[in-house]
């Protein structure tokens with residue numbers, strides 16, 4: 001309690017507050033041994049609290065110095081109000097968000113049964129890839145290694161490309177998902193497009209036009225995993241149908257979603273920290289400075305997850321138990337009519353049509 005009190009004092013050191021004594025006090029001393037109430041909503045309520053013995057009352061707007069420095073922004077479409085630090089804008093933007101319980105038990109079970117019925121026909125991929133999910137030869141031609149050294153010196157794109165990742169999973173394609181599945185209904189439900197567009201601050205979203213890749217269900221059996229990668233697309237929407245993890249954060253069962261938020265940006269590939277995260281994950285050194293950037297998201301069945309994977313390195317750890325991890329991926333684009341290329345279709349679906 002003492003520590004919190006001091007932290008609050010430090011955080012608000014520049015602010016001048018009106019106390020019950022009516023005098024203006026400045027600096028940390030103004031907050032020692034005082035009865036402080038926060039957050040207090042309306043002025044009459046605050047005045048009443050002062051009358052009944054509180055020394056200092058705060059409205060929400062002046063709790064922290066950091067907060068006082070924020071800019072008020074309003075998203076035009078959703079009308080959502082956000083307070084953003086002007087110089088730390090990127091740190092305020094989350095890598096993703098999760099809505100637990102979006103699908104209730106019945107919808108989960110019907111979708112799961114449908115996917116598992118289709119599984120014997122589905123393609124199993126098992127391959128190595130780099131974290132950028134791109135063809136190395138094409139990439140080297142387009143960006144010769146000498147032009148791709150990180151601003152934070154010492155590591156190059158070539159170093160990162162050499163860190164091969166393994167992925168194996170079975171993929172039920174869109175044409176194999178039954179039109180009777182709740183997943184099919186959800187994906188083709190127009191209000192979902194509006195909802196996602198509002199949440200993601202996009203003018204308009206469209207379902208991906210790919211007859212195989214628009215909606216997929218990935219099944220990870222024992223030994224399967226999804227290696228570290230940055231998504232090529234801007235964001236992904238996923239819905240977990242079955243977890244392989246036995247309980248929340250414990251390692252048992254495996255199949256955990258792990259990510260290192262904001263590891264790169266549009267202007268800095270940050271190869272040094274990318275290598276640091278890959279090393280830390282390999283050696284399971286979650287306490288090293290780069291390893292400390294790795295977070296684990298405890299996704300429960302039925303949760304809808306939006307994830308901006310283009311700048312946040314992420315993976316699914318190896319499934320170690322008997323229960324397969326079953327994850328639906330819903331794909332959307334900001335432009336209509338977008339299809340996958342044949343290279344991707346062959347790699348992940350084993351066919352082009």
Ligand SMILES: O=C(O)CCC(=O)C(=O)O
Pocket residue numbers: 218226231236238257309314315316327329
């Ligand atoms: O299955 C997951 O949780 C993530 C899947 C993913 O990262 C992807 O499909 O790109």
Ligand SMILES: [Fe+2]
Pocket residue numbers: 229230231236309314
């Ligand atoms: Fe991904």
